[in-house]
Amino acid sequence: MELKIINQKENPLFKRNEIEANVEAEITPSRQDIKKLISEKLSTAPETVKLKGIYGKFGSKIFRIQANVYSSVEDKEKTEPKTEKEIEAEKKAAEAKAVAEQAPAQEPEPTPTEKPTEIPQEETKPETPVEQKSEEPNQEEKKPDVAPAQEQSEEKIKEQSKEEEKPDK
Secondary structure (H helix, E strand, C coil), rough: CEEEEEEEECEEEEEEEEEEEEEEEECCHHHHHHHHHHHHCCCCHHHHHEEEEEEEECCCEEEEEEEEECCCCCHHHCCCCCHHHHHHHHHHHHHHHHHHHHHHCCCCCCCCCCCCCCCCCCCCCCCCCCCCCCCCCCCCHCCCCCCCHHHHHHHHHHHHHHHHCCCCC
């Protein structure tokens, strides 16, 4: 990979150099590789480099890079917002540190060899008498399952057949 700086602009307000560069590579270079190339070219630490983007075109082996190089890590942290990955990594590191500090501080309590165990008993419900059904089914039970709309259409058909049976006077 070869890095060619196209544009380098100093921004004294944010204490950084804004860089545009081209990298020629077979595949899209990783962010770490680009940070190393820029830090070697400008003689700075890789931690002070913030990549804004790696842009490539389909079929092209030339990638355009936008980056900011800060004068110190503190200036970078003050200016640049942290990504979600960086925030999650910091949280995990803080949790691991807290767990590591608590482990030596806490001494394991001696556990008794036999603990009284309670056997869970099933709850019994009082039995309720089952209702006995009468032998005569209700009128609702006599009818087969028919939707109300279907019942209405059947009634209309019956009425029409009755009208047809009536002789015209």
